Amino acid sequence: MAMRVAQELRDGMAVNLGIGLPTLVANYVPKEMTVWFQAENGILGYGGIAPDDEFDQDLINAGGQPVTLRPGACFFDSAASFAMIRGGHVDLTVLGGLQVSERGDLANWIVPERGGGSVGGAMDLAAGARRVIVVMDHTTKWGEPRIMRECAYPLTAPECVDLVVTDLAVIEVTRGGLALREVAPGVSAEEVQAVTGAPLTIPPELREMRF
């Protein structure tokens, strides 16, 4: 999934990767491309995840992972970092998800039956980044759809998601609803629809996900 998301990167983009699976995207940047990874704790231009034995507690991403720096990197404070995010200066954010609705509503910060919750920078990123990609398993551990007509969980932001990448498919959120763009190797459009809780538009030229 991270490899597929990496294909959405473009040269010169400022990109924020959410905690968890999205951080893996940093490992698949094409060599010839310069991507400015932004960490909301105040770094622009980290390279990737640093080896554990190079851990420096002052050089971490927003998930607390040790990171490396690329030439041209810089540091700033949290208010400046979110001015960057909320001011629309971050081209793309890749976030984890719990649920996505057919209008592109995102829920990813609280499971109501567990309580508590942690919002971090997710609401700011979902509302402020120019493009939002959600990467998540297509269904829950119990096989229930995570992509549905209405999110059952409290929202992170309404109508913010542009693209969903799952283990089964790539789905674009359009004005007319959800459009299936690609399927994983060996998976049919019907199989994807069967585990999706909202109708998918299936184009004639359905592609297979490539990595």
Next chain:
Amino acid sequence: VAEKVFVTPGEAIQDVFDGATIMFGGFVTAGTPANLILALVERGTTGLTGIANNIGLGGRIDDLCEKRQLRKMIASFAIRASGARSSRFEAQYRAGEVELELVPQGTLAERIRAGGAGIGGFYTPTGAGTPMAEGKEIRVIDGREQVLEYGLRADFAFVRANRGDRAGNLSFRMAERNFNAVMATAADVVIAEVEELVETGEIETERVDVPGIYIDRIVQGARHEARWYP
């Protein structure tokens, strides 16, 4: 000129009172004022409202739960949605012993910035259409729903920097500045701990990140090693 330098963290925080509101700089392992927090644990002050980016993730603020010193926490990250890596704070929260006000991270940073800049409040699209907007004034600005958020101030702020001088000027190392820089502007009494305390003028002018007038007290304190726990 009032002397800002204190010899021990305990002396630097000696007037922190029961029921005080305290901002803690730092972000997970970076720039946490660990010496001041440990002095606060030792002092045993209770009924505290803490304001910090996160609690219970390898930072030190969770130590305040050992003696149940926190009444309330205002933070962006406290209890993982995944249920992984429970903290003492989480246990006390689930037992109804501490309150949690969850604030989106950018809104938290901007509320503190506003509090320090004499700005009463601001409107932001962050949180609109979510439970964060409940009970708050909403306005449509530039065609988008925006939520009214108020500035945030505290009685005390504990911050950390790599270097500081006797005048209170601070200079950060790497991603240590995070919430430290804004919190230094937003409390009645701002207390800084620094790895290295130098004479006024020894920090190169262009390397001063926080002007000394924001800092009321400064104390030297060695960095506490912190690890990342996935």
